[in-house]
Amino acid sequence: MRFVRRLCIDELTGWQHKYDTLVGHKLVKEMVVRDVNHPSILFWDNGNEGGFNFQLDNDYALYDPQKRTVLHPWSNFNGVDTHHYPDYNGIVKATAAKDIFMPTEFMHGLYDGGAGAGLEDFWDKMMKHPQAAGGFIWALVDEDVIRTDRNNTYDGIGNRAPDGIPGPHREKEGSFYTIKEIWSPVYIHPEPIDKTFNGKITVENRYTFTKLSQCKFKWQLVKLPSATAKTTKAIATATGVPLPLELQPGQKGTLNLHLPANWATSDALYLTAYGTHGEELFTRSWAIKAPAAVAKAPVAGSNVAIKGQLTDNELVVKSDGKTYYFDKTTGYIEKVVKGGKEISLSGGPVLAGVNTTLKSFTYNAEGKAFVVEADYRGEATLHVKWTFAPGKRVKLDYTYTQTGDFDYLGITFNYPEEKVTGMKWLGRGPYRVWQNRLPGQQFGVWHKAYNNTITGQDWGYPEFKGYHGEVNWAVIENKESPFTVYMDNKNMYLQMYKPAVEKDLVKNVQPAFPAGNIGFLNAISAIGTKFRASNKMGPQSQKAHADGTPVSNTLWFEF
The missing domain is CATH 3.20.20.80 (Glycosidases)
Structure with missing residues (x-):
């Protein structure tokens, strides 16, 4: 059957x-x-x-x-x-x-x-x-x-x-949760929460015979833990049960949550729909705050001016007890040393998937801060600006321009896979996403240990490797010294390595990944089916189009 x-x-x-x-x-x-x-x-x-x-x-x-x-x-x-x-x-x-x-x-x-x-x-x-x-x-x-x-x-x-x-x-x-959301008989529309949000949510009764008033809803406003917290658990700041909505099968309507006046001080909103027997149909979640507004723990540091030292091959920057090494010939960061421990972040930022060449590499003091800049030209353009300031996280501003259709857009770094032990992040989770499989994942703080799971070949879910959606920050846990990256921009994707290849390869289900293994991306690749390449699967499955408009993002590194 x-x-x-x-x-x-x-x-x-x-x-x-x-x-x-x-x-x-x-x-x-x-x-x-x-x-x-x-x-x-x-x-x-x-x-x-x-x-x-x-x-x-x-x-x-x-x-x-x-x-x-x-x-x-x-x-x-x-x-x-x-x-x-x-x-x-x-x-x-x-x-x-x-x-x-x-x-x-x-x-x-x-x-x-x-x-x-x-x-x-x-x-x-x-x-x-x-x-x-x-x-x-x-x-x-x-x-x-x-x-x-x-x-x-x-x-x-x-x-x-x-x-x-x-x-x-x-x-x-991951597809289990995607299907659960898309095929939920009570469909909660995913409009974003912005300045115009008034606590009203569009819902649709996709039942065949059941009136929506036979179902129930519950909402939660929550505070989410910080990157330094030892927990991933959300704390409810308010809860509520909206009045039943009278919708016949096939009808759409507006559900008024009647949120408290201070709802915007919370970090996220969860709305759960329950079926006629009290079973959970699906929970929709929304981030309330922009990534740049997410609270960050204070950074310990001195008020001593940052200095840079030039050698034959490297630029060495010393800041708040840490030393940063840059390759003069590429402009890429080579490594970070903290308390005698080496952190092997290297090879970036590289513009993912396109060939560029370093055209200029400059560095200078700006008051007590120290600035390192690099410009790249070629199939695209990339401008990179590192700012080291006393008592602050390392700031990376970058702007790129590309023209054409691409599997992914953004920048990448390298970090040895054998040294990674896990990751904790604020974003959608706990499963990875594809460009044509974004629904189903909940916004929150998540953690997972490193694994090399191959979907359908072994079953250590959720898989560690792949793209992760709507990431605000991520802690890269490793055998050297954990480091955290914060993002200022909305809807960023975090790439964590490239999934291993199945024993019986089918090309359609092998999406493209950048050469770098930790990426901060504005667009990611889609995945196909056994019989269809991804570009035959609809609008969401097409490559990202870049029209030459500059794209600017900001990352903050805490080593």
Whole structure:
């Protein structure tokens, strides 16, 4: 059976090869007689992907008083187009046609691709057209089995089994939460909180039969811990239960949270929708403060003027007991030394994915501060300005200009992967994101230890490596000395290394990553599915376009 919100289609198997007619007659009778009284069954399936025995099509009605429609999944039959794995343009064309459109497989969840990735664009298009009846994701779980003849290891038959939303023991992937948000029957619209926010949220009743007044909501305003705190737990500053909203199935409305007057002093807002049995449907979260306004702990330091010293190959800057080394030939930071311990941050900032050459490298004192600047030219431009001031974090201002379409935009550094032990951050989490799979992650403070998990090949979730969304600050935990990076700009992505490659490589689910391994990015790459490259998966899956407008960001480093 294939399920969607407790509604399902009941399938006579026969994948790509049909049952012979003699056996098929018996199997159809047994299946329909067994399941005919299940109210959740909407359709019967006569085979799958070419496994259709047309001699059996009329048998279903013999045992079904409702004479429910018979489908041929993968084809257009009985007025229902069940096309498998269309690209985004295929969705556009199908929803404009006259037949009911219900792809019985339309997102293929191989490894970390498909499933939730690209789903929002597909679903938004389908929700706008009445002839779009829904769709089915392949598959529910990774279908790995334990091989007792192979030392009890899991066997996924190469890339044939890791198609699930969770793993073989229901280990949840990032796409699980994306699907939960997008397919929530009470859909909370993700408008950002800005200066015009008045405590009112747009909601939509996507139930088929249930009125929204049968559901409940609860909101929380919270304070979030700082980068130096030993906890990641949010502290509620206020809670509330909005009055029920009377919306019929399919209707949109505005939910008034009636927030307290001082709501803007909190760090984040959480809004949870509950179903008719009290089950949590989904929690939407919003950052209230801009990253630059997030509280930072005081920095210990002196009032002594910062000095720089030039050698044949390096510029050495000493500030508040720390020493910073820059390569004169590249302009890149080489390392930081603190209390005799070396912090191996190097190789940046580099403009991700484009070739540039150092054109100028300057340094000078500005009062008690010391400024290091570098200019790069080539396929793009990059201006870098480091400011070292007594008793303050190291400030990095940078501006870049690019023209064209790119997998990612921003800057990167290098740090030895073997020395990293974990990360703590304020942003979306705890799972990584892709450009076409941003929904599902909650805003808060998160922590995870280093791992080298390969989605669908092993199941140590959440994965450590990859892109992380809406990051305000991050603590890079390591074997040398932890360091923290704060971001002043909204909607920044943090890249933490590059995920390892699966044993059975499928190019579509191997997104592009910068050469550097710690990145601060304004745009990130999308991921495809088993059968579709990411650029075929809709507007959110396209490369980022840069039109030459300067992009400026500020980072603060605390070593």
